[in-house]
Amino acid sequence: MCVTAVESRPAGVALTPSPGGHRPFGARVKAFVALTKPRIIELLLITTVPVMFLAAQGVPDLWLVLTTTIGGYLSAGGANALNMYIDRDIDALMDRTSQRPLVTGMVSPRECLAFGIALAVVSTVWFGLLVNWLSAALALGALLFYVVVYTMLLKRRTSQNIVWGGIAGCMPVLIGWSAVTNSLSWAAVILFAVIFFWTPPHYWPLSMKVKDDYARVGVPMLPVVASNRVVAKQIVLYSWVMVAVSLLLTPLGYTGWFYTAVALLSGGAWLWEAHGLQNREHPHTSSMRMPLRLAMHRI
Structure with missing residues (x-):
């Protein structure tokens, strides 16, 4: 996902703004949004909302749909930001990830880590208070599975990484169902x-x-x-x-x-x-x- 313009450089070489370099506010906002990987979250929400209609056997409460999708975005966004923090070393060496915010230096590793943790906390509380605590637990479990099990344990060790790591991407259907029924x-x-x-x-x-x-x-x-x-x-x-x-x-x-x-x-x-x-x-x-x-x- 390209969110910032960078100068021509050899493949795999990260760019870091010079000390005191100007980073426009708008570009910074786009960079933090990019940390959440919004195109991935589109797929997650596509699996969440229809399940809520099926669980309700009709049209669910639209406020509940809104709060669930917002909570889902925050939770998945936190997981994706933490994924970028952990993978920043290899992201700098791959062409397809060479313009991610940590690689270009638009966001610092410390900022990314704080941002990801903040989204994880806020999303869990959001789900618990506005949806239900079962959905909160499922969302937090999905986040931890993606960050710890997939990113830290599986991704660099086994060719089955995407098979078992994909469990995190399956969780939105459980979250959507539990949001409506408070059960599975x-x-x-x-x-x-x-x-x-x-x-x-x-x-x-x-x-x-x-x-x-x-x-x-x-x-x-x-x-x-x-x-x-x-x-x-x-x-x-x-x-x-x-x-x-x-x-x-x-x-x-x-x-x-x-x-x-x-x-x-x-x-x-x-x-x-x-x-x-x-x-x-x-x-x-x-x-x-x-x-x-x-x-x-x-x-």
Whole structure:
């Protein structure tokens, strides 16, 4: 995400403003917004709001929807800021992250850390007081999982990082459901599973495109340690499981024919793209258009 203009420089070399250098207020505001990774949060909120309608079996209280989405943005924004703080060393060496605020020096590491912690605290209190404490606990759990389990423990150690680290991205469906019902149900668990199996085929196409970046900094994303053919097979496998799990809501009585029709059509389109990727002689990310478009703003 490019939020500030930087001068031409060799790849992987961070820019830091000179001592006392002028940093315009507007650019600073944009930089702090960029720390929250708003394009990622769009995807999280897209999974939160529809679940609230399903949980309410109709139109939920719109004030509750507003407070839940604001709390979700604050919580996810805090997690993303802390992720940038921890990953600032490798972000400075990768082309795709070379213009992030910590790399350009628009925001200092200390400011980023304080900002991320503040958002984590405010979002937890916000959820607890304005939504419910179950949602607050789930949001805080998602934040800690993303920061500690994914960013600190998994990302630089295993090619399964995005598989298990993706659990954090599944939490918004549980948060949306609990915001309405102050409880969880099998429907929420199924939706959680849909996002869980969607995450790898959503992100691996991007990893295939920028695997040289990850290889340069020693992050073992699957396309770095396995061939494109192997990655394509894994994408197809996860895609089939995702589509199958998405259809479980209907026999359990949570949805009707319209949901089933849409799930079949969209799932079929997704599988067409996945198999198109696998069937190419030399798999390339451009052959799987839907996941790549969504993945371009991922972590």
